[in-house]
Amino acid sequence: MARILSLVLLVFLLISPSYAKSDSTLFALQELQNSKQILQKEVETQSKALKAATSDDEKQQFKESINKLNQQVDAIETKFERIATGIDISTVKPEEVISNTTLSEDFQMLLKPLIASAKGATKEMRQKSELQEEIEHYKRILPSAVKAYENIQTLLKDANSTDLKGELKPLEKYWLQQIQLLSSNLNASLHQLDTLEQNSVSFVDAFQTNTKSFFEERGLFLFEGLVAFILVIVLMQLFHMWIVKIFPIFTKPNRSFFLRLIDLFYRILMVIMAIVVPMAIFYVEEDWFLFSIGILVLFGLAWTFRHIISKLWQQALLLLNVGSVREDERIFYEGLPWRVRNINIFTVLENPISKVRLRIPIESLIGLTSRPAGKNEPWFPCRIGDWMMLTDGYYGVVTGISLEFIEFQDLGGGQRTYLVSSFLQLSPTNVSTDFRIVQTFGISYQHQRESTTTVIQQLEAFIRNKIQQEEYDTHLKLLLVQFDSAEDSSLNVAVIANFDGELAPFYFKLKRSISRWCVDACNAYGWEIPFPQLTIHQPTIKES
Structure with a gap:
């Protein structure tokens, strides 16, 4: 019973944070060494039982048990070495050379510097999280193990049967070993966590240190890569401008398919070179971290291209002038007709009448269709000045x-x-092209006999003379005076005059002038102008 009490006291001392803080490294190592010895003895026992086993099932069970015990021994040895050295031994152990790797493994090897850098930045945080999870796990199951051991101790004390005690003894030994193992692991995890917290730095300090280290180690290489990227873009763009200047055929609207294809390939080459040249610098300088970033960018572009390949293919067809929209053709966009002046990364649309120009990205043309414009097709109702x-x-x-x-x-x-x-x-x-003025006026029914002959001739001659007098005759294109209709109180005559667009500002003045000339003609020839009359029929009332 005294032994049980001492074990329980040990468990609660180990769980206590104050004890974990005051625990020494030597005590933690001693605990791990004791746990390792217990496990090794158990391995020897299981190995002897494996040799004595006769059935295949028993042998398989003993093998699995031995493998699990060996894994626990390896874990204790790793933890022992980590506590003893005070460093992460995984960072100093030589890496295994892997041969016959797969494509996926090769890709991981290329990105390994980037992944390693990301792991290094979060290493302390991940270690703390893992240790805290281990501590919570041991604290949760250690009291259960103690309770199981106590229950077995009680049963052994009360049991009278020798056979029953023989069955309980192995269980007592097993749970005693579990308590010792859990206690030593808990103590070791607490010690590691305490060591990490003592050596940890604040986030701001870590960020400043990592940033300073990054620019001290890779600042020059990153600057060289950035300068190379800019130089490639600028030089290749200048070369493109120089070629276009020497060979203006590259900028003509009706370029051939071959010229468009050369221009498209050149643009693709410029993008590829802008990425490859900085990567080549990183490779020569043997900065595998920046080189991995370049590879990641390339694969990112490839992955993006995979998802938008259909859209890019349509844009390529448009650039080659073999797509659904072609240069010098008519297209309907934003409620107006346009002529496709030039198809490029930014396409220029123009309305030839209104002279309005619109520059749109080439992806806006996807889904639209152009067609050849007819000779007399309207583009816009007017120009400036109409x-x-x-x-x-x-x-x-x-x-x-x-x-x-x-x-x-x-x-x-x-x-x-x-x-x-x-x-x-x-x-x-x-009205600025040509326009027509139609004015109608009425004469009295007393002129009915000459209303379709003499009146028409005299009125036309009179109006023509007035047009000449006011110097509108050079712009007159047609003058017609015709009988229009017979109304209730008048005989209507229509005056039709066509003028060219130069007189458009005087449209209403001309309309009023024609009305005035008609009245002047009535006065000159004595034609009566009627007015609407209302006749009232009053019934006769007979006197009675």
């Missing part, structure tokens, strides 16, 4: 056109701005 008439009644000259807005100025100088989409919905009429 006079427009809208269905909302506005009349003004175009002073500015952009992709989003169109700006007008009326005859009084007032400015008005429309969204291009709203402008197009108002069915704009361009």
